[in-house]
Amino acid sequence: MDESAPASPEAAPAVAAPAAVKTLRVAVVEDDPTLRLFMQKLLQKNGNGFELAGAWATAEEAVQPVVESAPQVVVVDLELPKTSGIEFIRQLSPRMLNTAFVVLTIHDDPEKVFEALRAGANGYLLKSSKPAEIVAGIRQASEGGAPLSQEIARLLIQSFHTPAAPKKKNIPSLTPRESQILERLAQGMVPKELAYELGISYETVREYIKSVYAKLHVRSRTEAVIKYLEHQG
Known part of the structure; x- marks a missing residue:
């Protein structure tokens, strides 16, 4: 061995390459064109790790392509024309078990939140959320989490602290809905208000009302409300 030869430098320790961010396919259902464009740009921004599966203005337009493309996450507005966001989630979530549905809305009342979660939503974010919070919420939902805006989480906690209202007496022949x-109806709401509050279509509300009239053997809202009030007494 030639002792005069320069010693070989020690091998540098291997540096692990940063883990690649998993690319998620995300679809958007939002009727407001400005917000829809914002979401498209947010999802297509380099570094966020998303692939846009598509963006649609109505539930009717979105159903078939969403089912066919099977994105990991679908971001849905609640206030959509005709079929509501809640009804859209209710229809698709049982058919798309590997897809997370995240609500992105302006509504921050607990009833809307509970209705959306019961319909199958995996998360509930407000449109006032920062872009980074929306991005984090989408990824959290894809990993099995349940992202909630801070305001929504606080409202849900407060709702559990509120004393329960006296239980209404349901007429046995009627379904819960x-x-x-x-x-x-007894509170004075009209069908359009009912559709908005319950997150279902106007036509669906009308069908429910027809069924109620038939089961109560009445012909008008007034007669139906009278029977309801008599039953509560």
Whole structure:
């Protein structure tokens, strides 16, 4: 061995390459063109790790391509024309078990939140959220989490602290949804208001009302409300 030869430098320790961010396919259902464009740009921004599966203005336009493309996450507005966001989630979530549905809306009342979660939503974010919070929420939902805006989480906690209202007496012949419709009619709400509050279509509300009338053997809202009030007494 030639002792005069320069010693070989020690091998530098291997540096692990940073883990690649998993690319997620995300779809958007939002009727406001400005917000829809914002979401498209946010999802297509380099570094966020998203692939836009598509963006649609109505639930009717979105159903088939969403089912066919099977994105990991679908971001849905609640206030959509005709079929609501909640009804859209209710229809698709049982068919798309590997897809997370995240609500992105302006509504921050607990009833809307509970209705959306019961329909199958995996998360509930407000449109006032920062872009980074929306990005984090989408990724969290894709990993099995349940992203909630801070305001929504606080409202849900407060709702559990509120004393429960006296339980209404449902008419046995009516389904839970029909009882809910009848109670709202007794409170003075009209079908369009019912559709908005319950997150279902106007046509669906009308069908429920027809069913209530038939089961109560009445012909008008007034007669139905009278029967409801008599039953509560």
